[in-house]
Amino acid sequence: MWRVNPDLKWGNVLRTIIWFIYFWGVLLKLIPALNRVKHLQKTGNIQERDTLVDKKVKEWSTSLVKLSGSKITVSGEENIPADTAVLFVSNHQGNFDIPILLGYIKKPKAFISKIEVKKMPFIGTWMEQLNCLFMDRKNVRQSVQAINEGAKLLKNGTSLVIFPEGTRSKGDEMSAFKPGSFKLAIKSGVPIIPVTIDGSYKIMEKQGFWIKPAEVYITVHPPIYPQHQEAKELAVQSQRVIKEGVKKAAS
DSSP states (O other), rough: OOOOOOTTTHHHHHHHHHHHHHHHHHHHTHHHHHHHHHHHHHTHHHHHHHHHHHHHHHHHHHHHHHHHEEEEEEOOOOOEEEEOOOEEEEEESSTHHHHHHHHSSSSEEEEEEGGGGGTTTTHHHHHTTTTTTEEHHHHHHHHHHHHHHHHHHHHHHHHHHOOOSSSSSSSSSSOOOOOOHHHHHHHHHOEEEEEEEGGGGGGTTTTTTTOOOOEEEEEOOBOOOTTTOOOHHHHHHHHHHHHHHHHHOOO
C-alpha cells in the first residue's frame, strides 16, 4: 500500500493521480497513430513512419513532463553533430529521464532498455517502433547480440541513448559506469555525446513515488571520439565529464 509522506502537499498527491490517468489515457488515444505507424512500416514508407513516430513520441514525452509541473533547462545542444548518428551517454537519476531526453533534445533517438520494459502494454510497442533495443543483462549472449544490433543501427543513422550506470541512482550520486555498452561507439565509430541530468530524481524518486514539480538541468557536452580507446577508458572519461556537469549545475 502506498504511504503518503506527511510533508508532501495534497496538491502533489492529486497531481500524481491525474498524471497516471493521463499517462495511460494518452497511450489509448494514440492507438490510431500506432496503427498508422504499423501500416507505414508494412508498406515500406520508412521515412514517413520515422517522422510520425518521432513527432508523436516527442509530443507525448513533453506533455508528461509539463504535467509534472517541472521546468527543464537544456544547454549545449549545439554540441550535437547534425550530420551523423551519435551515442548519447547519460547518468540516470529517475523515471523522468527518458521522457525528458525524448522531449527536450531535438535529435531523434532510440534507447537501449532493460528487457522487462518490452512487456509493458503499448509502451513496448512504441519503443520497438522507435528502434529501441532491449537487453537482458542476465543473458550474456543476448546482451552481445543487442550490442551488435545497436552498432548496426548507429552505422545506419539511428542515434541511441545508454544509461551505463545500469539503474536509477535516485539522487545526485552516480554509480560506476559499466564499460560494456561503450562497445557500441567502438564498433560503430560514432561520437559519444555525454549528457548530464541534474535534478530529475526530485520529480518523483525523492518522494518515493509521488510527483512534485522540480527544476531539472540538462547539459549536453562536446563529443568524445572513440578512436583508439578501450571501452573502460571511454566509460571513465564519460563519467568524469558528466559528473563535472552535475557540480556546475549545482553551483
